[in-house]
Amino acid sequence: MAERYELRFSGAGGQGLITAGIILAEAASIIEGRSAVQSQSYGPEARGGASKSEVIISDQPIDYPKATIVDACLAMTQEAADKYANGIKEGGLLLLDADFVQRAPQGNFKVYRLPIMRMAKEDIGREIVANVVALGAMIGLTGVVTKEAGEQAVLRKVPEAFKELNKKAYNMGYEKGKELIN
Amino acid sequence: MAKKVALLQGNQACAAGAVYAGCKFFGGYPITPSTEVAEELSISLPKVGGKFIQMEDEIGAMASVIGASLTGMKSLTATSGPGVSLKQELIGYACIAEVPCVIINVMRGGPSTGMPTGPGQSDVMQAMWGTHGDHAAIALVPSSVQEIFSETVRAFNLAEKYRMPVQVLFDEIVGHMRERIVFPEPGELEVIDREAPTDGPDTYKPYDSTKGQIPPLASFGSGYKFHVTGLNKADDGFPTTKASLVDAEERRQVDKVMDNVADIESNEEYLTEDAEVVIWAFGSTARSARYAVNELRKEGIKAGLFRPITLWPFPTKRTAELAVQCKAIVVAEMNLGQMIHEVERAAKGNCVVAGEFRVDGEPINPAQIMKKVKEVL
Known part of the structure; x- marks a missing residue:
């Protein structure tokens, strides 16, 4: 693991991407015992609008809490891709929702696509778990935390009745993410 | 036994710190970006026998805090710049009537309603001179989630010890970001309670x-x-x-x-011993500055960081010493230049004092601090 690894999750407000960031930060800092900082920026809207959540993970204490140059970025909507899929490192990676982002931002980084919303809706059966599918995919793609730490952090966060659903969503995202780089 | 750890927002850590310090009353009027302080305390205060009241407005909230404190309860309010503006009359009242209380200001920009969801550090002069008349002020400016917890505890200690309002100011970035916090055990941090009068009710004088x-x-x-x-x-x-x-x-x-x-002062220094240029920064900006110091050192530039944790009273003595030692001080703050005037006053022309400011709702990033340092050297 590099000294400092920066991730950005972006999408529409209400899609749960801030929660996805929090879960990742918990996986790194509480479960794996490393340093993590999660931050966000959002507009005044409770739903809609573009929102982003950033997570910095390091084996050292973290000073600057925001992204400097992003290692891995997720964009769930076109607006989010236009607004937040920038500042990505050369050789870094960008994951896009295959249905909702038509125009990919240009840059010297790898672009991957997964129909995240569709997977949540059709394969898992609940659109609401799209953020967990996305989180799984990002962990599968980057290996920034272990598969187990990610799953544990997801399960800590959800009520008993939804544990199976979220576990399924996370694992599907993880496997699909992993397939993209294999 | 392993200590309790959690991934917490700065605002949540503030609420937890208040409970640790023995806070028993919160009166407030929710305002972004401070709302989570109120939200958390509405859950946690009743569990420790405390009272939470959402008042009709910011002024009423401050009045309730003063009233509750006069009954012996450690009292708190949390707000943002627009709320602090409204509270000024009663902050002055707490100063002259010498009523202990803690005011949290999670700073956004301004003036007026400004940009509610963006960060700012433009209320730092207000913390000193917002209310009229001669008075002293104590203001603390933590820069991490853990430090928000411990500085909230210290704010209560100072309020009770010096019998006055104490403000804790942090920006939206530190208020809303999440980091791991290790909860101190009871007794691990000092908690100061109000000194009881030795005189009985018949001879007691409140300002003797x-x-x-x-x-x-x-x-x-x-x-x-x-x-x-x-x-x-x-x-x-x-x-x-x-x-x-x-x-x-x-x-x-x-x-x-x-x-x-x-007794009140608290600062942190990083690589200042041999520094030719000192970055003077607080709150979230100090985190950018520390990153910049490390990068500048890699390039062979002897940079250091001075970070006030107590902003008021101003750290005049140490700032003056650094001005004699170094070639330049770069003051980085998310406003158009406020604390820089105090730094200039303390520096007395002994070194170059330059400012790096930002008010667009984005944090001051390490690259812009590095650029400014290179300009002044």
Whole structure:
């Protein structure tokens, strides 16, 4: 693991991407015992609008809490891709929702696509778990935390009745993410 | 046993710190980006026998905090710049009536409603001079989630010890970001409780300076009856215009802070021993500055960081020493230049003082601090 690894999750407000960031930060800092900082920026809207959540993970204490140059970025909507899929490192990676982002931002980084919303809706059966599918995919793609730490952090966060659903969503995202780089 | 850890927002850590310090009353009026402080305390205060009241407005909230404190409860309010503006009359009242209380200001920009969801550091002069008249101020500026917890505890300690309002200011970035916090065990951090009067109810005087610079404050409801007013007053609390009494009272409430700067002051320094340029920054900006210091050192530039944790009273002595030692001080703050005037005052022309400012709702990033450092060297 590099000294400092920066991730950005972006999408529409209400899609749960801030929660996805929090879960990742918990996986790194509480479960794996490393340093993590999660931050966000959002507009005044409770739903809609573009929102982003950033997570910095390091084996050292973290000073600057925001992204400097992003290692891995997720964009769930076109607006989010236009607004937040920038500042990505050369050789870094960008994951896009295959249905909702038509125009990919240009840059010297790898672009991957997964129909995240569709997977949540059709394969898992609940659109609401799209953020967990996305989180799984990002962990599968980057290996920034272990598969187990990610799953544990997801399960800590959800009520008993939804544990199976979220576990399924996370694992599907993880496997699909992993397939993209294999 | 392993200590309890959690991934917490700065605002949540503030609420947890308040409970640790023994806070038993919160009166507030929710405002972004401070709302989570109120939200958390609405859950946690009733569990420890405390009271949470959402008041009708910011002014009422401050009044409730002063009233609750006078009954002996450690009291808190949390707001943002627009709310602090509205509270000013009563902050002055708490200063002159010498009522301990803690005011949290999670800073956004401004003036007026500004940009509610963006960060700012533009209320730092307001923390000192927002209310009219001569008075002392104590303001603390933590820069991490863990430090928000411990500085909130310290704010209560200082409020109770010096019998005055204490402000804790942090920006939206630190207020909303999440980091791991290790919860201190009970007894691990010092918790100071209000000194009880030695006089009984018949002879007690609330402003009796023969009891020392900080006369003990009795609690309403414990058998003591006394007068509290915003007017200049005699030692019994009743108004006076007698010149010698007014002069003594005005001076005492400033001196009680300025004579004890060493007790109140708190700073952190990073690589300042051999620094040719010192970045002077607080709150989230100090985190950018520390990153910049490390990068500049890699390039062979002897940079260091001075980070005030107590912003008021201003760290005049140490800032002056650094000005003599180094070639330049770069003040980085998310406003158009406020603390830089105090740094210039302390530096007395002994080094270059330059500012790096930002007010667009984005944090000051390490690259812009590095650029400014290279410009001034």
